[in-house]
Amino acid sequence: MNQNKKRLRRTMMFLNAQKPGLIKDAYIYQPDSIMFDLEDAVAENQKDAARYSLYHGLKTIDYRGCEKIVRINGLDTPYWREDVRCAVAGGCDGIRVPKTESASQIKLVEGEIVKAERAYEVEAGKVLIMAAVESARGVMKAMDVCEASERMFGIALSGGDYTRDLQTHITGTGVELMGARQQLIIAARAAKVQCFDTVYTDLDNMEGFRKEVETIHLMGFDGKSIVNPRQIRVVHDIFTPSPKDISFSEKVVREIDEKKEKGIGVFTVDGKMIDIAFYDGAKRILDMAKASGVY
Amino acid sequence: MKIQKPAMAGTLESSDCQVTVEKGQGTVELELSSSVINQYGEQIRRVIQETLTKLEVEDVKIVVVDKGALDCTIRARVECAVYRANEETGPWRELA
Numbered sequence: 001m002n003q004n005k006k007r008l009r010r011t012m013m014f015l016n017a018q019k020p021g022l023i024k025d026a027y028i029y030q031p032d033s034i035m036f037d038l039e040d041a042v043a044e045n046q047k048d049a050a051r052y053s054l055y056h057g058l059k060t061i062d063y064r065g066c067e068k069i070v071r072i073n074g075l076d077t078p079y080w081r082e083d084v085r086c087a088v089a090g091g092c093d094g095i096r097v098p099k100t101e102s103a104s105q106i107k108l109v110e111g112e113i114v115k116a117e118r119a120y121e122v123e124a125g126k127v128l129i130m131a132a133v134e135s136a137r138g139v140m141k142a143m144d145v146c147e148a149s150e151r152m153f154g155i156a157l158s159g160g161d162y163t164r165d166l167q168t169h170i171t172g173t174g175v176e177l178m179g180a181r182q183q184l185i186i187a188a189r190a191a192k193v194q195c196f197d198t199v200y201t202d203l204d205n206m207e208g209f210r211k212e213v214e215t216i217h218l219m220g221f222d223g224k225s226i227v228n229p230r231q232i233r234v235v236h237d238i239f240t241p242s243p244k245d246i247s248f249s250e251k252v253v254r255e256i257d258e259k260k261e262k263g264i265g266v267f268t269v270d271g272k273m274i275d276i277a278f279y280d281g282a283k284r285i286l287d288m289a290k291a292s293g294v295y
Numbered sequence: 296m297k298i299q300k301p302a303m304a305g306t307l308e309s310s311d312c313q314v315t316v317e318k319g320q321g322t323v324e325l326e327l328s329s330s331v332i333n334q335y336g337e338q339i340r341r342v343i344q345e346t347l348t349k350l351e352v353e354d355v356k357i358v359v360v361d362k363g364a365l366d367c368t369i370r371a372r373v374e375c376a377v378y379r380a381n382e383e384t385g386p387w388r389e390l391a
Contacts, residue, residue: 020368021310048384049304052371055387060367082384089387120387 008291010223010239016041018050029229033067058090069094088116100131106148134161146191159198194222240292249282304375312364314376329361
């Protein structure tokens with residue numbers, strides 16, 4: 001398995017691949033992943049220019065540990081195959097497939113990635129895939145999509161298009177996204193891939209942004225798509241385990257290991273009842289803390 | 296590669312450069328303007344010439360307006376303009 005499948009992805013920062021001013025130093029903000037956009041951010045008559053810009057950016061700039069993902073154009077456009085070739089040749093880590101509604105679309109993209117990896121002598125299996133769900137049909141097919149390929153590392157909700165398809169709009173309350181968020185996170189967990197929330201575009205409402213991030217964190221999401229560097233710290237603060245969480249998780253892991261030896265199944269840690277069901281969660285918090293650099 | 300028709304790529308935004316190519320008079324004729332021409336003029340010219348050489352372009356009039364672009368951006372814009380002038384797409388590996 002590609003070891004990067006489970007890497008830390010609290011923030012995925014979108015930027016227009018056609019804009020040199022954006023791609024030259026995005027790493028200084030330290031998002032976990034950078035999402036180079038060849039799709040909606042790039043005007044129809046600049047698709048080619050964006051690819052040259054992306055290719056040379058990927059080849060030349062040291063992104064210092066940030067994951068490099070490329071959002072290709074939709075499979076209903078004449079652009080996506082060339083997008084895949086350019087991204088793989090440039091050395092991207094992953095491809096984001098927009099408007100996904102079926103497993104067959106993921107397999108189609110996977111086929112192009114395989115061809116590009118061979119053509120450009122990229123290590124086989126290096127380039128991962130994530131799917132963006134942007135429609136009611138996509139939400140209903142989420143499980144199939146998540147299991148479509150060994151390269152799949154995650155699924156993301158794209159709220160703007162999804163709410164349009166649902167014949168509603170982004171309200172800021174999250175009520176219009178509740179069902180999709182719940183369904184995607186369940187599908188992702190069942191398929192053992194990661195799950196990412198949609199962007200929050202009201203950049204002046206940082207309080208609203210924080211509340212939304214707290215909600216999706218509690219729902220079980222792995223991270224959030226972001227559109228501005230100042231959103232990064234909020235997401236990282238919320239998704240990075242606190243010293244209290246780390247200390248408690250350490251105790252839980254240690255106590256469960258010790259009590260298991262003694263044949264004790266249920267006991268208390270800091271006044272809370274603990275059994276084996278808490279083990280994986282505590283280990284996950286410690287793993288997350290390690291990956292976040294705080295443990 | 297021959298320049299079949301005039302073409303342009305890039306913008307005048309900061310960190311970018313705008314490249315215009317048209318058929319030359321048998322040689323490479325380069326017109327460069329840049330706010331950092333005194334510091335980096337030679338370097339920019341070298342990157343442009345290297346890119347044209349890789350693309351085997353020997354007959355071109357090329358105008359570059361630089362707004363503080365990195366080398367990789369200059370390469371990207373020159374290639375894009377040349378390929379647009381030929382209605383082709385980059386073969387990626389050969390450009391590496």
